[in-house]
Amino acid sequence: MAPSVSEIAVETKDTLLDRVASLKIHAEAEKPAVDSKTGAADPGPSYPFYLPYWDKDERWPPLEVFEHTDPGLRADPSKPRLLTADVVRRDLTPYIGTELENVQLSQLSKEGLDEVALFVAERKLVVLRNQDFKDLSPERQIEIASHFGPIHRHPTSGNVKGYPEFHIVYRDASHNRFREYIGGDRANLTSWHSDVSYEKQPPGTTLFWILDQPPLGGDTIFSSQVEAYNRLSDAFKKRLEGLTAVHSAVAQAEYSRKRDGPVRREAIETEQPLVRVHPVTGEKALYVNQGFTRRIVGFKDEESEYLLKFLYDHISKGADFHVRANYAPGTLVLWDNRVTVHSATQDFSNASRRHAIRLTPQAELPIAATA
């Protein structure tokens, strides 16, 4: 079980809530927290241990390059430990997304987790229902996720005190940083990205689970970057392969600094291949995203803007290679951050609480596709 309020020796639920309020970076009018359906007083978050924590004075050294062997390479392709006779499999779309029932991630052996890595690489997004994962100890959660690679520690986002591996997604009636981060005057709040693609070794198999969810809305949309690539003409694919683009952490760091938040590692910019190859499946995928890609190396500004705009439009308009993950209590999703982009859907009431956790194992140095 995750630590309950009574088990947290040094911080009670009230002090945790106070801490979050004091860390709130933007002064926003406090609204009384009420249940959006019943109007009753808000009981508070179900898992206060995982409320976001920031120490704005925290500083970390740059990440170091490491050797990564993807666990999917070790997997039995028939996946006998994951796809047992009891498992109910439902593919959500032809190109991306599968839902599995009667799998308990926490019960899988190392070989079973290898099979998960392969299956997530193949299906891009896997939705697991009725997981006990949210009630494991934080150490056990980190241990399982670490099977897929060393856990990324985010330079600016809220984490858990003493557990910088956790990336906290939190919104309630009085905390809504997302809208401001992507701009307060947009007609829609879709924000396609792959997580921290500016890192030299961006994440691969990524875990995300829900603790509190709104009564309706708050899904995550995903797009297959493999199918986005496959839809292009051979001539266009050839033009893209061999190109690199700069992915930047600068805007994210500046945003955090402006709000008196932490910048734990200095912001970096990294050249990544425009088309990358998945180390396990061998599939080629577009590797650009609106969140962090800034320019194509060697192109004039206008050329770069023109091409990136085409690719972003292509990726975001491809509803025939998108999928939508929804959440119920106990849902955990895994996606392969190397071959997908995703966006939150900010379609739920401001009065609702949405609280979710991400553990983000890093993977290999991106492998460039060659023409």
Ligand SMILES: [Fe+2]
């Ligand atoms: Fe994300």
